[in-house]
Amino acid sequence: MNADLTITEMQSGFGSIMPLLLMGDESEEMIDCYINRGMVYTAVRNGATVAVCVVTEEPDGWVEIKNLAVVPHMRRKGIGHAMLAHVESQFPDRKYRLGTGETPSTLRFYESCGYRYAYRIADFFTDNYKHPIVEEGVRLKDMLYLTKT
Numbered sequence: 001m002n003a004d005l006t007i008t009e010m011q012s013g014f015g016s017i018m019p020l021l022l023m024g025d026e027s028e029e030m031i032d033c034y035i036n037r038g039m040v041y042t043a044v045r046n047g048a049t050v051a052v053c054v055v056t057e058e059p060d061g062w063v064e065i066k067n068l069a070v071v072p073h074m075r076r077k078g079i080g081h082a083m084l085a086h087v088e089s090q091f092p093d094r095k096y097r098l099g100t101g102e103t104p105s106t107l108r109f110y111e112s113c114g115y116r117y118a119y120r121i122a123d124f125f126t127d128n129y130k131h132p133i134v135e136e137g138v139r140l141k142d143m144l145y146l147t148k149t
Helices: 014-024 028-037 079-090 104-112 124-128
Strands: 005-010 039-045 048-057 062-070 095-100 116-121 143-148
Touching: 005 079, 014 028, 014 039, 014 048, 014 062, 028 048, 028 062, 039 079, 048 079, 062 079, 095 104, 104 143
Parallel strands: 062 095
Antiparallel strands: 005 039, 039 048, 048 062, 095 143, 116 143
16 A cells, blocks of 8 residues: 655754644644654655654663654555554654654554553643644643553
């Protein structure tokens, strides 16, 4: 299904993908906190960037997915799954975690990829973002951490 999808690591020029990064994290200030210490993977189909994934290797041994976004018209086509599978292939035999809001479709997606609820950080979105974030009618308040081992 994704034979024509090319996933590569991007080394610089992250400003060119900022609109896509902002789909996965609505704060450019938050993105700036992790973008330069992470690995940035892009997925290209037919010459267009259709997805991005930023991961970091954390001091406690975890690989953390900081940002995963797929352009809206390409969602539900296996690209997000392909991005996570690629990241996991780059860090074999590692533990993975990610933080997300309580958006129903997002939680279903990560669960379908094998991620499970681990813990929550209360008030993360209300404390760290200047404006309310609402997705699928849910105002995001707490950050949920999901893990895959």
